[in-house]
Amino acid sequence: xxxxxIENAGPGRLAASGELGFATAADALxxxxxxxxPGQSWTIDLAGITSGDSxxxxxxxxxxxxxxxxxxxxxxxAVPPQILAIARISDLxxxxxxxxx
Numbered sequence: 001x002x003x004x005x006i007e008n009a010g011p012g013r014l015a016a017s018g019e020l021g022f023a024t025a026a027d028a029l030x031x032x033x034x035x036x037x038p039g040q041s042w043t044i045d046l047a048g049i050t051s052g053d054s055x056x057x058x059x060x061x062x063x064x065x066x067x068x069x070x071x072x073x074x075x076x077x078a079v080p081p082q083i084l085a086i087a088r089i090s091d092l093x094x095x096x097x098x099x100x101x
Contacts, residue, residue: 003024004018006031019050040073083096
């Protein structure tokens with residue numbers, strides 16, 4: 001199993017890598033919440049995610065919710081295809097789409 005990591009990748013950017021699924025969801029949720037400072041605009045690059053499942057999708061949705069509650073904005077880039085597929089059938093794909101404007 002490839003452990004999940006999320007780290008600062010520059011101003012307003014975070015990079016996630018490893019597995020984002022049932023085995024890593026609790027730690028991933030906590031790690032991401034610890035980095036999302038209030039009142040900022042954030043982009044999380046998910047290109048380093050090697051696998052994901054519905055628990056990983058739940059983490060992404062929870063990060064969005066927490067960011068909004070903190071007055072921050074959050075967007076994702078390079079969402080893994082397996083997580084996008086689950087989002088699509090769950091009617092959550094729009095939440096993961098980059099926001100324009």
